[in-house]
Amino acid sequence: xxxxxxxxxxxxxxxxxxxxxxxxxxxxxxxxxxxxxxxxxxxxxxxxxxxxxxxxxxxxxxxxxxxxxxxxxxxxxxxxxxxxxxxxxxxxxxxxxxxxxxxxxxxxxxxxxx
Numbered sequence: 001x002x003x004x005x006x007x008x009x010x011x012x013x014x015x016x017x018x019x020x021x022x023x024x025x026x027x028x029x030x031x032x033x034x035x036x037x038x039x040x041x042x043x044x045x046x047x048x049x050x051x052x053x054x055x056x057x058x059x060x061x062x063x064x065x066x067x068x069x070x071x072x073x074x075x076x077x078x079x080x081x082x083x084x085x086x087x088x089x090x091x092x093x094x095x096x097x098x099x100x101x102x103x104x105x106x107x108x109x110x111x112x113x114x
Contacts, residue, residue: 041083042076063089
């Protein structure tokens with residue numbers, strides 16, 4: 001969501017400043033990339049499962065896992081290996097997964113300045 005000049009001024013006047021999650025949390029470039037990769041994998045996992053009209057329980061059975069593990073993976077609270085295994089089991093190719101991971105979303109956060 002892009003902010004208008006007016007909104008940016010209101011934020012600054014209220015004592016906040018626009019910042020990135022990386023700056024806010026003191027993350028390294030590698031940590032930011034890992035978070036972005038995990039987020040992208042989790043989103044694609046849910047999207048692919050829903051497109052294939054699978055329940056979390058059905059996907060879990062397909063990969064010999066459990067429904068709660070699928071739910072955690074879709075929330076980005078799983079290993080990248082588990083998410084990749086799930087995507088591959090649903091038929092995504094390594095090429096398609098690579099294309100997905102090449103995209104980099106941009107996000108902004110707020111940080112109090114005083």
